[in-house]
Amino acid sequence: MKIGVLGTGGVGQTIAARLADLGHDVMIGTRDPDQSRARTKPDWRGISFADWIAQHSHVQLGTFAETAAHGELLFNCTSGMISLDALALAGADNLADKVLIDVSNPLDYSSGALELSVCNTDSLGEQIQRAFPRLKVVKALNTMNASVMVNPALLPGEHAVFVAGDDTPAKATVTDFLRREFGWRQVIDLGDITGARAVEMLLPLWVRLMPALGTIHFNFAVAR
Amino acid sequence: MKIGVLGTGGVGQTIAARLADLGHDVMIGTRDPDQSRARTKPDWRGISFADWIAQHSHVQLGTFAETAAHGELLFNCTSGMISLDALALAGADNLADKVLIDVSNPLDYSSGALELSVCNTDSLGEQIQRAFPRLKVVKALNTMNASVMVNPALLPGEHAVFVAGDDTPAKATVTDFLRREFGWRQVIDLGDITGARAVEMLLPLWVRLMPALGTIHFNFAVAR
Numbered sequence: 001m002k003i004g005v006l007g008t009g010g011v012g013q014t015i016a017a018r019l020a021d022l023g024h025d026v027m028i029g030t031r032d033p034d035q036s037r038a039r040t041k042p043d044w045r046g047i048s049f050a051d052w053i054a055q056h057s058h059v060q061l062g063t064f065a066e067t068a069a070h071g072e073l074l075f076n077c078t079s080g081m082i083s084l085d086a087l088a089l090a091g092a093d094n095l096a097d098k099v100l101i102d103v104s105n106p107l108d109y110s111s112g113a114l115e116l117s118v119c120n121t122d123s124l125g126e127q128i129q130r131a132f133p134r135l136k137v138v139k140a141l142n143t144m145n146a147s148v149m150v151n152p153a154l155l156p157g158e159h160a161v162f163v164a165g166d167d168t169p170a171k172a173t174v175t176d177f178l179r180r181e182f183g184w185r186q187v188i189d190l191g192d193i194t195g196a197r198a199v200e201m202l203l204p205l206w207v208r209l210m211p212a213l214g215t216i217h218f219n220f221a222v223a224r
Numbered sequence: 225m226k227i228g229v230l231g232t233g234g235v236g237q238t239i240a241a242r243l244a245d246l247g248h249d250v251m252i253g254t255r256d257p258d259q260s261r262a263r264t265k266p267d268w269r270g271i272s273f274a275d276w277i278a279q280h281s282h283v284q285l286g287t288f289a290e291t292a293a294h295g296e297l298l299f300n301c302t303s304g305m306i307s308l309d310a311l312a313l314a315g316a317d318n319l320a321d322k323v324l325i326d327v328s329n330p331l332d333y334s335s336g337a338l339e340l341s342v343c344n345t346d347s348l349g350e351q352i353q354r355a356f357p358r359l360k361v362v363k364a365l366n367t368m369n370a371s372v373m374v375n376p377a378l379l380p381g382e383h384a385v386f387v388a389g390d391d392t393p394a395k396a397t398v399t400d401f402l403r404r405e406f407g408w409r410q411v412i413d414l415g416d417i418t419g420a421r422a423v424e425m426l427l428p429l430w431v432r433l434m435p436a437l438g439t440i441h442f443n444f445a446v447a448r
Binding site for chain 2: 111115189218
């Protein structure tokens with residue numbers, strides 16, 4: 001399957017590498033591919049994008065527009081504060097009628113502490129859907145570390161990934177994809193795209209749990 | 225132990241009844257006890273307050289002030305939109321130097337849809353702490369149905385109650401109380417009272433999970 005992953009940070013790299021390993025035809029998108037290839041400074045995991053893309057020759061690198069045009073299925077893995085800009089660069093025509101899995105979170109650290117740039121009565125998922133009405137936005141995977149997104153079996157027992165979106169067939173496509181490609185067992189449908197509020201508002205708890213649990217390898221589950 | 229439960233709704237009733245059953249000296253507080261005793265209209269569970277208090281003669285009924293004065297340990301189970309008013313009626317002197325377990329949520333349905341009246345950069349737990357600086361506020365138990373609060377064994381496996389507060393000994397007292405009286409096994413400390421933001425912001429997800437799961441008997445857990 002042709003897949004476009006928008007965003008070259010840790011989340012985009014992890015999803016792109018995993019899907020390329022599974023045999024998909026993957027392009028990862030950035031604002032300026034030459035500038036990204038020149039990034040030799042290691043990130044917090046100790047690897048630079050220059051090294052990562054050299055080591056992942058089965059992942060193509062393109063602009064946001066080329067990546068959106070390439071993918072039959074798209075992932076938004078850009079930082080939430082620039083997601084709308086990145087999608088504008090991708091181009092409404094390249095996005096039209098495609099399914100976009102929106103993994104982004106509106107995390108704003110500009111005040112020094114974590115704030116959501118939008119929440120409660122709106123969400124980034126809804127903003128994206130309103131800005132690109134022909135795009136089929138499905139909010140998913142934004143509530144866990146990237147290593148868990150692509151490999152839920154890292155953690156014991158049943159734990160959850162939440163999906164929300166206005167387009168029912170798109171949500172079914174995403175649910176099936178998450179199960180088949182990544183091995184998710186518990187996919188919980190929160191309804192229409194306003195459900196993005198609920199999952200984006202989980203991030204303050206996620207950020208507090210990380211030091212409380214002493215790990216980034218955890219996920220939310222539901223006991224019932 | 226002398227316990228004061230502020231708020232006569234379903235949450236206050238459930239906590240008060242459970243603690244009285246366990247042998248504690250419990251008073252439940254309301255704005256106007258005579259008016260509360262005269263409430264003969266059944267709530268959504270099918271029981272009126274008049275019937276409930278008649279059936280629970282081991283729970284005393286008092287004003288907010290009497291209840292705050294009575295309790296060595298206090299629970300705020302009032303509706304979040306009126307919590308600050310109710311605590312003002314309880315009186316700063318009656319609250320001073322006591323531990324208050326704040327179970328409330330700032331749920332505002334005035335627009336027709338669920339909104340939090342405060343979130344992201346502040347929380348109801350913090351508002352209460354600021355309004356009553358001598359009170360030791362510990363946010364806890366606000367992320368589950370009342371039946372699960374007092375009986376976590378209703379649900380299988382390990383699932384979580386979160387605590388947050390500025391006073392470390394108060395948080396230790398609450399943690400111990402939750403374990404000993406209600407049987408909680410997993411009590412997760414989210415740090416200071418700003419952690420109240422994280423747990424209050426869980427409510428939009430809670431409200432969406434109820435129809436998705438088809439039950440009110442569920443709770444959040446952490447897989448790791």
